[in-house]
Amino acid sequence: xxxxxxxxxxxxxxxxxxxxxxxxxxxxxxxxxxxxxxxxxxxxxxxxxxxxxxxxxxxxxxxxxxxxxxxxxxxxxxxxxxxxx
Amino acid sequence: xxxxxxxxxxxxxxxxxxxxxxxxxxxxxxxxxxxxxxxxxxxxxxxxxxxxxxxxxxxxxxxxxxxxxxxxxxxxxxxxxxxxxxxxxxxxxxxxxxxxxxxxxxxxxxxxxxxxxxxxxxxxxxxxxxxxxxxxxxxxxxxxxxxxxxxxxxxxxxxxxxxxxxxxxxxxxxxxxxxxxxxxxxxxxxxxxxxxxxxxxxxxxxxxxxxxx
Numbered sequence: 001x002x003x004x005x006x007x008x009x010x011x012x013x014x015x016x017x018x019x020x021x022x023x024x025x026x027x028x029x030x031x032x033x034x035x036x037x038x039x040x041x042x043x044x045x046x047x048x049x050x051x052x053x054x055x056x057x058x059x060x061x062x063x064x065x066x067x068x069x070x071x072x073x074x075x076x077x078x079x080x081x082x083x084x085x
Numbered sequence: 086x087x088x089x090x091x092x093x094x095x096x097x098x099x100x101x102x103x104x105x106x107x108x109x110x111x112x113x114x115x116x117x118x119x120x121x122x123x124x125x126x127x128x129x130x131x132x133x134x135x136x137x138x139x140x141x142x143x144x145x146x147x148x149x150x151x152x153x154x155x156x157x158x159x160x161x162x163x164x165x166x167x168x169x170x171x172x173x174x175x176x177x178x179x180x181x182x183x184x185x186x187x188x189x190x191x192x193x194x195x196x197x198x199x200x201x202x203x204x205x206x207x208x209x210x211x212x213x214x215x216x217x218x219x220x221x222x223x224x225x226x227x228x229x230x231x232x233x234x235x236x237x238x239x240x241x242x243x244x245x246x247x248x249x250x251x252x253x254x255x256x257x258x259x260x261x262x263x264x265x266x267x268x269x270x271x272x273x274x275x276x277x278x279x280x281x282x283x284x285x286x287x288x289x290x291x292x293x294x295x296x297x298x
Contacts, residue, residue, distance in 0.1 A: 019233055035266065038234040040286055041141060041156070042094050042134075045112050046103070064112055065157040 001081055003029075006055075006074050013050045017043040029071030055081055086215060089282040090146025090198075091224055091293035092138040093210045096131065098287045104130040113137065113158035121166050127185065131204060135187065138211040139163050139200050143191050145267065145282050146198060146213045152265040165189040169201060177203070178225025178248060190217070208286075212293045223248060224293040237285035245281060245292035252296065270294070 001009075011024055018024050018037040033039045039047070048064050051057075051073070057080035059067075066072045103109050110119075110133045122132050140161040148154045169188040187202040191213065201219055202211040203226075212224040225248065229240040242260050249258050249270070257273040260281065270277045281294040 042099070042137065042286055045109055046100070048112060049103070049109055052108075065155055065159075068155065 001055075001078075003074050003078060006077050006081075007070065009054055010051070010070065010073055010077070013047060013054050014039070016050075017047060027070050029069070029074065031070040033068060033070070033073075051077060057081060086150045087278070087280055087295060087297075088146045088149040088215065089212075089222075089280040089293045089295050090142040090144070090149075091210070091212045091282045091284050091291055092141040092145070093208055093226060093284045093286050093289050093291040094134045094138050095208050095287035095289045096134065097207045099130065099134060101130045104133050109133075113140065115159060115162055118163050121163065126168070127204065131209060135166070135202055135204065135209050135211070136163050138202060138209050139189070139191050139213070141284075142200060142211045142213040142282075143193055143196075143198050145284075146215070147193060147196060148265060149267055149280060161191060161193045163189060163191045164197075176219070176221075176223040178223070179203075179227075208289050210284075210289075210291050212282075214295070221295055221297050222293060223296060224291065226289060226291040229288050229290055232287045237290055241283045241285055241290035241292060244290060245283070245294065248292070249279075249294070 014024060014037060017039045020038050023037055031037060034041060048059050048067065052059055055077050059076060059080065063076045067076055114133065114136055118136055122129065140158040143161045144156045166187055166189040169186040185204045188200065190197055190199050198213045198215060199217040200211050200213045202209060210226050212222055214222050227244045229236060246258055259271045260268050261271065263269045268281045268283055270279050270281050279294055279296050284291045
């Protein structure tokens with residue numbers, strides 16, 4: 001799965017937690033989850049749990065704290081997906 | 086360091102079932118903190134969100150001194166939680182007749198911060214301070230009509246400015262956000278030495294600020 005495909009799937013993960021649907025349609029790697037998508041910080045853990053289910057991966061403490069913008073989320077997900085079993 | 090940090094969680098919109106699952110709370114609560122949970126003081130899901138609100142408040146407080154700080158909730162560790170009996174001396178703007186009040190301290194790296202929290206049926210709100218003395222820490226919670234981000238932003242500013250205008254009646258106060266994301270208070274365009282923090286979740290907004298005068 002390349003970064004473009006991860007981004008496409010990530011939109012589905014983020015959709016329930018943002019009121020900025022127009023912004024969601026136009027997100028790029030610089031988009032900030034809280035400042036730009038107006039996602040409440042209380043939903044950040046929900047997003048991590050949903051991403052784990054969506055991509056069948058496990059995101060640990062250290063990785064989770066990097067997921068404050070879309071590019072970082074893709075970095076973490078990409079690394080976990082491509083990690084050898 | 087002079088700073089301010091607060092947080093509010095609207096308990097009426099959280100997913101209680103998910104909150105109580107280890108896969109959820111273990112993302113930001115350490116085994117040491119889990120041992121602080123003692124029934125029947127509060128339901129477990131409220132304990133989880135109390136700790137979240139303390140950690141987020143501490144992060145906001147510390148971010149003012151370190152603009153590059155990244156929110157790492159599992160590294161901001163609550164050391165102690167106890168029922169507070171000193172609540173009525175606080176500069177709290179809100180109902181004091183019901184609810185549960187807690188205090189304690191939280192550690193991040195070499196920084197120890199102190200917190201006070203209030204839990205009502207529908208929210209948990211926390212404020213932190215660098216000293217275990219909240220005499221100069223003002224904070225409040227307000228229920229608003231709408232939950233969209235524009236309404237939250239407008240209402241929390243009106244709420245805190247109303248309080249600040251009562252303390253500084255002849256000032257021309259305004260609030261803007263600094264580059265690091267935290268709000269800054271101005272008087273007639275000049276930055277004031279009063280750190281402010283905002284929080285909102287669903288239809289609840291809250292503020293805190295430190296005023297040493």
